[in-house]
Amino acid sequence: MAVLKALVVDDASFVRDLVKRTVRQRFPVMELTEAANGKRAQSLMSRTTFDLVLCDWEMPEMTGLELLQWMREQPQYQKVPFIMITSRGDKDHVIEAVKQGVSEYLGKPFSPEGLSKKIIKVMGKRLKEAMSRSGKLMASPADAFKESASLLTQKREPAEPPKSPAVAADNPLLRGAASSPSPANKARPAKAPLSVASVRFAESTLRSVVKDITLNEVRVIAKRDQDFPGILDQAVVDIEVAEGQMARLNGYVHQLQAVDKRQDTDFVSVVVRFVDEDPQKLEDLSRFIARFRAGG
Structure with missing residues (x-):
């Protein structure tokens, strides 16, 4: 009761x-x-x-x-x-x-x-x-509650702190993702500079680049050697919407998929569906999308 x-x-x-x-x-x-x-x-x-x-x-x-x-x-x-x-x-x-x-x-x-x-x-x-x-x-x-059951999350080792976009841009992960031979990459001309995103989960942070983004979801490409989430895990996507201004978009993992059609692929595609209904966040996201479509 x-x-x-x-x-x-x-x-x-x-x-x-x-x-x-x-x-x-x-x-x-x-x-x-x-x-x-x-x-x-x-x-x-x-x-x-x-x-x-x-x-x-x-x-x-x-x-x-x-x-x-x-x-x-x-x-x-x-x-x-x-x-x-x-x-x-x-x-x-x-x-x-x-x-x-x-x-x-x-x-x-x-x-x-x-x-x-x-x-x-x-x-x-x-x-x-x-x-x-x-x-x-x-x-x-x-x-506090050491039972093995968890709600839409998986126990992982703590990840290193997220890097700022300026630091992450020099990471080999991003250069590798840009040159990945996947058909999706061939379909879209390379952007300069790449749009960097940190995708935070309960106990890890994924360093990635934005492949595509809409008001409803974002698709990022990340190197396989990182800690990946599970389907439906909570996520916060940090993206720079203007110089020195970050947007923190709440969502959940909708899809995990290998970039290449082979078992030893080096890169993984992650789709995060957004759940925010805050008009300010939608405005920030719209500005980022416009800049992303224009090629940075």
């Missing part, structure tokens, strides 16, 4: 589903409600008091930061845990969220284990007691 109420806020239904499945699987004492943006969340929070809020940062109508600011002004929500789940992990954004009263900060893509640890940390004794009353056992944060 659910005894705690949690609100999941994200404009991407795919991400909301991931959060909900993880919470339901590991914390059955929580009753879940969802909202597609900050305005809807604000309306729900005005009518019902929630014990935990798990929220994205970049959303249309009202951002996660704006919702957090409003929430901390309400007497009933001044001490309620708020976990910011976002692809914006740079230092300035973390500091800003802390100033506004965020309880914890979780970067996208996230693993079920990572999300579970954050929930245990912010809910503490209250969650432990609720689980005990319901007859469920609570794992400690130290070994």
